[in-house]
Amino acid sequence: MDIYGFNLEHGQQTGGFIWIYNTDEASAVNKVIAGWNVEPESYNDSQTHFSTWFIEGSNVCPDMRCPGFESVFSSEIVPGMVISPVSTTSGKKQYITVRVSK
Known part of the structure; x- marks a missing residue:
């Protein structure tokens, strides 16, 4: 995907x-x-950041700020x-290429 600043x-x-x-059976x-x-509110600057969110029901986990996130050593x-x-x-x-794996 193209990236801009x-x-x-x-x-x-x-x-x-x-x-x-x-969406699971309980509609979560x-x-x-x-x-x-x-x-700027999240990163305290106006630069372009690589960002992730993991959302499970009402639990929101931005970037690496939650337990369970593992970065691949070669990243x-x-x-x-x-x-x-x-x-x-x-x-x-x-450009960046984004891959998501489980």
Whole structure:
């Protein structure tokens, strides 16, 4: 997916994500969301970050801030990390490949 950078302020957010979800018999929604995000309130900056969310019912786990998350040792980037360089509208396009495995 293409990745971009934006100069945002608190209260603003943008990003690009893939969503994987299912609904169980009790109507609880379970989701895995992965991609890039610019969100000054969460990261305290306006940079582009690799972001993940794991959602089970009402439990929300952003990036690596919950128990049970395991990063693969060979990972070049981990959730919450700044992605650089990013695409510009008139310049070179930058891409990331997002894979989710169980």
